[in-house]
Amino acid sequence: MPEISPPAAPPRTDHTLIDDTQGLAYGSFMAALSVVVLTHLGFVTGQTAGIALLISYATGWDWAWVFFVVNIPFYWVGWKRFGPTFVAKSLFAVTLTSVLAALLPRYLSFSDLNPLLGAIMIGAFTGSGLIALFRHGASLGGIGIVGLYIQDATGFRAGWVQLIVDAAIFAVALFLxxxxxxxxSFLGAVVANLTIAINHRRDRYIV
Known part of the structure; x- marks a missing residue:
């Protein structure tokens, strides 16, 4: 009998401009929605968004502007590590997230939100939003970029860099x-990371 070959994998096609625009817009919207829930409940998160939240809580400054400014130094690192296209997409995503996070509270409010449900919502919104951004070649987290840069330069794993920074953010949050x-907040971070770990796998899904 002739050997039966497995079905050929579908040809991979690059994202179009419309694909990227939709993906970046969706990811930014979900990230901004997560921030609305975070700030309503007084929670915190990791990465540069968490740094911006701590600064916002401590100073009273608007999170959207703080988040935008905090990310500026990381664009140079992103340019060196990933190139101009990644930086341009990330700048677009960070800017859009900042704008939406400033505007959404005018149209969305919560009279009563259970913290358990809120933590799950935050994790789900954040995880799905970041997956969309990752799959369209962008990021919201400058810490991840620095982690990869340190890994390239020293061999110290990028995941450990992010874990150390997030641990420091949550430690500072205990004082504020x-x-x-x-x-x-930690539960929300767990949900977000599980969402990404399970649903953003190159060995399982076409990205």
Missing amino acids: LDPVAVGW
């Missing part, structure tokens, strides 16, 4: 926020 809120 209610410990219970920090605990709920």
Whole structure:
């Protein structure tokens, strides 16, 4: 009998401009929606978004502007590590997220939101938004870029860099926020990371 060959994999095609625009817009919208829930509940998160939240809580400055400014130094690192296209897409995503996070509270509010449900919502919104951005060649987190840069230069794993920074952010948050809120925030971070780990795998999905 002739050997039966497995079905050929579908040809891979690059994202079009429309694909990228939609993906970056969706990812930015979900990230901004997550920030609205975060700030309503007084929670915190990791990466540059978490740094911006801590600065916002401590100073009263608007998160959207702080987030935009905090990310500026990381664009140079991103340019060196990933090139101008990545930086341009990331700049677009960060700018759009900042704008939406400033505008959405005018049209969306919560009279009562259970913190458990809020933490799950934050994780789901963040995870799905970041997956969309990753798959369209962008990022919201400058810490991840620096982690990869350090990994290339020293061999120290990028994941450990991000973990150390996130641990520091949550440690500082304990001095600024209610410990219970920090605990709920940690749950949201777990949900977000599980969402990304399970659904953003190159060995399982075509990206």
